[in-house]
Amino acid sequence: MTVPTDTPESLGQEREPGEGQPGESLWRGAFRRLRRSPMAIIGAAIVAAFVFVAVFAPLLAPYEPASTQWTELSTPFFVQGPTSDHLLGIDRWGSDMLTQLIFGARQSLVIGVVSTFIGLALGAAVGTIAGGVGGVVDTVLMRFVDILLSIPSLLLAISIAAALGKSSIALMIAIGVAQVPIFARLLRGSMLSQSRSDYVLAANALGLRRRTVVMSHVLPNSLGPTIVQATLNLATAIIEVAALSFLGLGTADPAVAEWGRMIVSGQARFQIAPWLAFYPGVCIAVTALGFTLLGEAMREALDPKQRR
Amino acid sequence: MTTTMTSRAESGTSKGPLLDVDNLSVTFTRRGQRDVRAVDEVSFSVEAGQHVGLVGESGSGKSVTSLAIMGLLPKRGVSVDGTVTYAGEDLLTMPRKTRNTLRGREIAMIFQDPMTSLNPVITVGMQIEEVLLRHTGASKSQARERAQHLLARVGIPDPSRRVKEYPHQLSGGMRQRVLIAISLACEPRLLIADEPTTALDVTIQAQILELLKELVTDTGTALVMITHDLGVVAGLCDEVHVMYSGRVVESAPRRPLFAEPRHPYTGGLLASIPRLDSARGTPLTPISGSPNDTLPWAEGCAFAPRCGNVINRCTQLTPTLEPVGDRALRCLNPLSDPPPGAAQ
Numbered sequence: 001m002t003v004p005t006d007t008p009e010s011l012g013q014e015r016e017p018g019e020g021q022p023g024e025s026l027w028r029g030a031f032r033r034l035r036r037s038p039m040a041i042i043g044a045a046i047v048a049a050f051v052f053v054a055v056f057a058p059l060l061a062p063y064e065p066a067s068t069q070w071t072e073l074s075t076p077f078f079v080q081g082p083t084s085d086h087l088l089g090i091d092r093w094g095s096d097m098l099t100q101l102i103f104g105a106r107q108s109l110v111i112g113v114v115s116t117f118i119g120l121a122l123g124a125a126v127g128t129i130a131g132g133v134g135g136v137v138d139t140v141l142m143r144f145v146d147i148l149l150s151i152p153s154l155l156l157a158i159s160i161a162a163a164l165g166k167s168s169i170a171l172m173i174a175i176g177v178a179q180v181p182i183f184a185r186l187l188r189g190s191m192l193s194q195s196r197s198d199y200v201l202a203a204n205a206l207g208l209r210r211r212t213v214v215m216s217h218v219l220p221n222s223l224g225p226t227i228v229q230a231t232l233n234l235a236t237a238i239i240e241v242a243a244l245s246f247l248g249l250g251t252a253d254p255a256v257a258e259w260g261r262m263i264v265s266g267q268a269r270f271q272i273a274p275w276l277a278f279y280p281g282v283c284i285a286v287t288a289l290g291f292t293l294l295g296e297a298m299r300e301a302l303d304p305k306q307r308r
Numbered sequence: 309m310t311t312t313m314t315s316r317a318e319s320g321t322s323k324g325p326l327l328d329v330d331n332l333s334v335t336f337t338r339r340g341q342r343d344v345r346a347v348d349e350v351s352f353s354v355e356a357g358q359h360v361g362l363v364g365e366s367g368s369g370k371s372v373t374s375l376a377i378m379g380l381l382p383k384r385g386v387s388v389d390g391t392v393t394y395a396g397e398d399l400l401t402m403p404r405k406t407r408n409t410l411r412g413r414e415i416a417m418i419f420q421d422p423m424t425s426l427n428p429v430i431t432v433g434m435q436i437e438e439v440l441l442r443h444t445g446a447s448k449s450q451a452r453e454r455a456q457h458l459l460a461r462v463g464i465p466d467p468s469r470r471v472k473e474y475p476h477q478l479s480g481g482m483r484q485r486v487l488i489a490i491s492l493a494c495e496p497r498l499l500i501a502d503e504p505t506t507a508l509d510v511t512i513q514a515q516i517l518e519l520l521k522e523l524v525t526d527t528g529t530a531l532v533m534i535t536h537d538l539g540v541v542a543g544l545c546d547e548v549h550v551m552y553s554g555r556v557v558e559s560a561p562r563r564p565l566f567a568e569p570r571h572p573y574t575g576g577l578l579a580s581i582p583r584l585d586s587a588r589g590t591p592l593t594p595i596s597g598s599p600n601d602t603l604p605w606a607e608g609c610a611f612a613p614r615c616g617n618v619i620n621r622c623t624q625l626t627p628t629l630e631p632v633g634d635r636a637l638r639c640l641n642p643l644s645d646p647p648p649g650a651a652q
Contacts, residue, residue: 028476197424198419198424199424199426201380202425203427204380205378205380205416205417206412206438206439206442206490207407207409207411207413207442207443208412208438209408216427216430216434216438217427220429220430221428
């Protein structure tokens, strides 16, 4: 038997680097497009910086968190602005603002990631059952998801957080559960479209069990859009963490730095020191922007219509 | 002739043919649109180890026939009539689970496009192992070993490395080899190949056909080869059914069909094959018109608008499939002599 001469290597060389290669792995092609997108690079840089700051907060922060040792520098009549000792000044409670912001990144990252993960896991489970089993199960689950979708997610999160009480865990569950319907709907949709692909037909022609077809053929190929949505949802989750904390639904421990609550406390001195609310606001906005840019770029890179 | 086109009496028993398709019709229905009958009372049978060709242009109903046999058509909007008997059992009425155990183990199928018929996210080795684990009761390590053996058998070099690769790392020809390995993994008794070489370039086509022929001949697997290319059928099939607009128009053993096509459509298909020995600059001989220029079968012969042999009756009477000598023919004014340029 002669060996076919069209090895993958030779085929790859003939093609333009930008051209989509037929049957190329979804992720590989997406990654190739992602690297060329300035939006993705900026987003990834912001996200990387944010994660870096959150992880290495104790090393980066100039002072101990929540040390409140400069209370005399924050009074209703005077708040210390930036100095060489305190690059961003002193916060409402007499701690170093930069230190508090750096530690606040931890809180946002942990709650944001955990809650999105909860939402992704539960949503993926619901979506897989609906898309995989189909029929009545699909209809019932999806109508339930529709009901949840009709409630604004922040409102849903507020209700759940209020019911669960003031704690970080409650915040994570609340924000996570509020994301379930989006993930469920998205995953079910892409599973339905993957079910019509040739390799699923081929898998069915081989008499594979439905469980095998769903779990090893349909599901892995449907996860792309859901993972992208998770990146976008991280931005929303971080904003929601801040929003719920702003509303007083976050952790009760005042020693834990949290951007949303820093805005609230800054409000008290807003007239004489507007930067107290401004800095944490900028942090929230930039972080959310980073995740959104990265998520949008990923979504575009994975869009089959982009593959020419 | 090994199959009978007219008598169906003995079918349904285990002594009958391996696969017996009797009066199979597939109709696509869509609310607000006219029903489309893609397959219209198609009957043919396949003996164990026999190679049968289903030939026709795009839209002639070949692929839908194969999907109907496999039970792979969507349930909604499709109605399937007639019977498909495999080894004495009716495939269309048997429970889904029973049919699912036959698929892949007894009846396997190779699809047209190797680029899209493999799952891009799992390794080719895993895709072979899956079938073995499902149908043969092999252990994981046995399946892995057998997967490498199968890849070697379909002519893929270095199988121990290839099993760990993903489909995008393989060329089109290689992927079709993998698909053949998957479909033959459980040594099925019947293989349906739906245009297995259409998506490949010509040199690879020849290799794949040669491989397929070698494998089915060695294992005694019966083959239903679905193609638009009479050249593919010529080297492979014992018996050929030519389809047009959902119906079989001519059925014959290979040699008589090629030597003396009787239906003008078969003649046209044969004449349209470019020949090596024709003089340089000789124009190709197409069948005039397109497959869209059909007459509904109810109003006459569907091929009449494109037929060079058309007579008045063709647009008034619906021709029936009649036995003529060693073949069956659906034509009111058949060709009597081989048309010029037909393969000998």
